[in-house]
Amino acid sequence: MRAMAYRGPYKVRVEDRDMPCIEHPNDAIVKVSLAAICGSDLHLYHGMMPDTRVGHTFGHEFVGSVHEVGPSVQNLKPGDRVMVPFNVYCGSCYFCARGLYSNCHNVNANATAVGGIYGYSHTCGGYDGGQGEYVRVPFADVGPALIPEWMHEEDAVLLTDAVATGYFGAQLADIAEGDTVVVFGAGPIGLFAAQSSWLMGAGRVIVVDHLEYRLEKARTLAHAEVYNFAEYDDIVVELKKATDYLGADVAIDAVGAEADGNLLQHVTSAKFKLQGGSPVALNWAIDAVRKGGTISIMGAYGPMFSAVKFGDALNKGLTLRMNQCPVKRQWPRLFEHVRNGYLTPREIVTHRVPLEHIAEGYHLFSSKLDGCIKTLVLPHAG
Incomplete structure (x- = not known):
């Protein structure tokens, strides 16, 4: 064969x-x-x-x-x-x-x-x-x-x-009716997570990526608001502005371990433009949700060191839920x-x-x- x-x-x-x-x-x-x-x-x-x-x-x-x-x-x-x-x-x-x-x-x-x-x-x-x-x-x-x-x-x-994992990501996020959901990553799993968030009762869905053609798909397929993080000095500040400076109720990390970036970024968490890979996306999620919010992690991660802001997650009282689907x-x-x-x-x-x-x-x-x-x-x- x-x-x-x-x-x-x-x-x-x-x-x-x-x-x-x-x-x-x-x-x-x-x-x-x-x-x-x-x-x-x-x-x-x-x-x-x-x-x-x-x-x-x-x-x-x-x-x-x-x-x-x-x-x-x-x-x-x-x-x-x-x-x-x-x-x-x-x-x-x-x-x-x-x-x-x-x-x-x-x-x-x-x-x-x-x-x-x-x-x-x-x-x-x-x-x-x-x-x-x-x-x-x-x-x-x-x-x-x-x-x-x-x-x-x-x-x-x-x-x-792809569909099952996106749906599972929205399921893990424990979305309550009317919640604002931010999805990081407009690849297939992010798109399906955004679609599924509506099915779970979300009142507002926002998708973050840096590729315009994928963001356009998020608009048309998932009926989401979209943000191109490459256009902003700090995407977290923009997301806070868009949510009455409280933060979203839920964030879904559909990016994972450096699908776009390089080893240096993966290890150091450096925020390089045009590279939304982990742990950057996960740290953005931690920063962008409100206190007491929930983060669902669906991106693929390997057993490598990465500087994730667990202290901030602890102090904000966040719930982190994750698994392979x-x-x-x-x-x-x-x-x-x-x-x-x-x-x-x-x-x-x-x-x-x-x-x-x-x-x-x-x-x-x-x-x-x-x-x-x-x-x-x-x-x-x-």
């Missing part, structure tokens, strides 16, 4: 690979029909995540059809169209039993916090991802779900991470929202590239070229 392979920072290519095989009786092999490049893939692409090994296949957002199943798989059969959450999880450990699928205790020997994630370095279990023609799916009776007949395939692939827990309600037309995830898709051109897809997305917001990958494109 053909699959994307990491060759070092800013270097990916497509290679011939052996087909994945059934390694455990509850495995399935899925023929990938559609995958996506996620903003958090850029942390890997830029070399910002530890233990990202040469040869690893990225991709934690994918859908496809079941090609083969192990002898103990009961819920799937060859030919079934499935959507696969980005979490690899067992479904039966202490944490899975409590719905914390992203913290599964049995799928990642390399970490004490996060469970398994497809295509996300060996700190997340070393599972190859879906940016290839086929992928092995462990615990096939637990994670994947059949794609409803009425659901568009491009909506389904976005529900495997337990995707399948969000699906029942999200399926309703998509079917009823409240959410149409595929509206954010701007680019579709064949697998053979995935290096160009990463370059477009990483460099924010051609108005790129979300790129889908077609492994079997003619």
